[in-house]
Amino acid sequence: xxxxxxxxxxxxxxxxxxxxxxxxxxxxxxxxxxxxxxxxxxxxxxxxxxxxxxxxxxxxxxxxxxxxxxxxxxxxxxxxxxxxxxxxxxxxxxxxxxxxxxxxxxxxxxxxxxxxxxxxx
Numbered sequence: 384x385x386x387x388x389x390x391x392x393x394x395x396x397x398x399x400x401x402x403x404x405x406x407x408x409x410x411x412x413x414x415x416x417x418x419x420x421x422x423x424x425x426x427x428x429x430x431x432x433x434x435x436x437x438x439x440x441x442x443x444x445x446x447x448x449x450x451x452x453x454x455x456x457x458x459x460x461x462x463x464x465x466x467x468x469x470x471x472x473x474x475x476x477x478x479x480x481x482x483x484x485x486x487x488x489x490x491x492x493x494x495x496x497x498x499x500x501x502x503x504x
Contacts, residue, residue: 386426387468388419391493394500399473399493400459411452415459415474418448422461422469437487445472445490447482458482460490470497 390398437445448459459474472493
């Protein structure tokens, strides 16, 4: 099966994952890009430690791409749309063991917005 990668775009035209990647050091940016490529090639066969589902009923369907380089950890949230597409929502630098609820809520908001604007396609 061929997988597609799509980037969530806000109504104002901004693309959160691109903006996030521009803030990363070049080596981390390259590793995040490599993991995105792996996700596209491997699809749902990609497992931990590369990806993990977000726990909890509220966040059902949300996943995170887990990237570590040296002591830096980043996460890129995504979800599956129409069986063959992963939609990358946004990313953040992880500084604590627990993912901040604000980051989870932002991912959920973007997911709902994407689904609302793309449900008729």
